[in-house]
Structure formats: C-alpha cells, structure tokens
Amino acid sequence: HVEEGQTVRGRIDWPRRYDHMQQHSGQHLLSQVFYRLFGYETVSVHFGDEESTLDLDAPVVDAAQIAAAEQEANRLAYAALPIRTYMVAEADLAAVPLRRPPKVRGLVRIVEIAEYDYSASGGKHVHTTAEIAPVKIVRQERRRGQTRLTFLCGLRACADYGEKHRLLVEAANLFSNEIAAVPGLIGRALDQTRDLQRQVDALSEQLIAYEVRE
Numbered sequence: 001h002v003e004e005g006q007t008v009r010g011r012i013d014w015p016r017r018y019d020h021m022q023q024h025s026g027q028h029l030l031s032q033v034f035y036r037l038f039g040y041e042t043v044s045v046h047f048g049d050e051e052s053t054l055d056l057d058a059p060v061v062d063a064a065q066i067a068a069a070e071q072e073a074n075r076l077a078y079a080a081l082p083i084r085t086y087m088v089a090e091a092d093l094a095a096v097p098l099r100r101p102p103k104v105r106g107l108v109r110i111v112e113i114a115e116y117d118y119s120a121s122g123g124k125h126v127h128t129t130a131e132i133a134p135v136k137i138v139r140q141e142r143r144r145g146q147t148r149l150t151f152l153c154g155l156r157a158c159a160d161y162g163e164k165h166r167l168l169v170e171a172a173n174l175f176s177n178e179i180a181a182v183p184g185l186i187g188r189a190l191d192q193t194r195d196l197q198r199q200v201d202a203l204s205e206q207l208i209a210y211e212v213r214e
Helices: 016-037 065-079 089-096 156-176 178-211
Strands: 042-047 052-056 083-088 108-113 118-119 135-143 146-153
Touching: 016 042, 016 052, 016 065, 016 108, 016 118, 016 135, 016 146, 016 156, 065 135, 083 089, 135 156, 146 156, 156 178
Parallel strands: none
Antiparallel strands: 042 052, 052 146, 083 108, 108 118, 135 146
16 A cells, blocks of 8 residues: 555566567557558457457458568568657647557657558557567457457567477477478378277277177
8 A cells, every 4th residue: 555645666577568569569560561461450459468469350361461461570570660659739640641540639649660650559669670570470360250360579479489399399209200290290190090090990880799799
C-alpha cells in the first residue's frame, strides 16, 4: 500500500520491455508488408508473453504469400530502417499516409518506419528495423472469415529457432542420422507402423475366429 506523498522507487523490467518493443515494431512492419504486397488490412492485433498475433481481413492466406511477406519483412528489417515517433495535430493528419485511422483525437502520436509505414501508436518501439530481425510467422488459422497469423520477432524468434533445432537434433539422434533425413525417416516409420497394425488386425480376427470355433 502506498500513501499519498510517499516516495517510491520503480525499475523497468528491461528484458521484458525490450521484447515487447521488438514484437510491437515487428507487427507494424508485417502489417504494412501484407498491405503493400497483397492489399490485406490488419483488423486486430494481440501481444502475448510468448507469441503475438495479427488478424488480416483475408479468408485465406496461402503458403506462398506468407513466405513472400516473411522474406520482404526480413529484407526491410536487415536494411536497418530508422523508426521515429512524433506528434501530429488532428488537423494535420490528412498529410500523414496512415495505414489505419487513429482512435484518439487531438494530438496524435505517429510511429514512422522510414517513409514505409505510418501508424498512430502509443506503444514503445525500437530505434531501427534491424532490432526486429529475424521475423518469423509460425502459424496461421482461419477465424470467422479472417486469417490469424502468429509471429515472432527478434530474440523470441532466435529462441524459437534454438528450441526447434534442439528438438530436430534429438529426433535425428533417435534415428542415428542427419537432420535433413528426419522427415523421410518419420514418414517411413509411420508407413511401417500402419502396415504392422493391419497385420495385427488381421491376425486378431483370425485368433478370434479360432477361439470361437474352439
């Protein structure tokens, strides 16, 4: 409990803050990329502690489009485009090519990615797009005529790559083979399992018939 007039000290959880800055700036970049490449508008976003999502006004986004958008987002990220913030009066907003109209009145805070994206935003952002990299879209799902994309930026994407690499190495070690061979080996093992299950089913039917006769 804090009393009125009491002096308190606070400290920002910088790793958590910086992580959220990377995701927020990455979402601005991804949203503009999807709009410029395919005309898809971002209708809503959510920032979670482990994953973030953006919803596009598109019933279907195919794998080729996701790959193209991801490649373009990373190209722009590694170009280290400056990200700057400034205030614009409501009367002057017409001169700013905003991706979406602001939800506030009066002075509006603009976050600009080097003449590429202009968004009204009150959040914290990184200084250049280089701090967003790498950008990775990890999942998509259809939701009420829209497409929800789950994405990771910066250190989250690096951690995700590290974990998935570890799991692939473990899988490869189970087969005593190289990582690249894992999908084929798993497919072969599944085919063998299905064949064996069919044999077990057939033998079970024969055994039941034999027991009935006895």
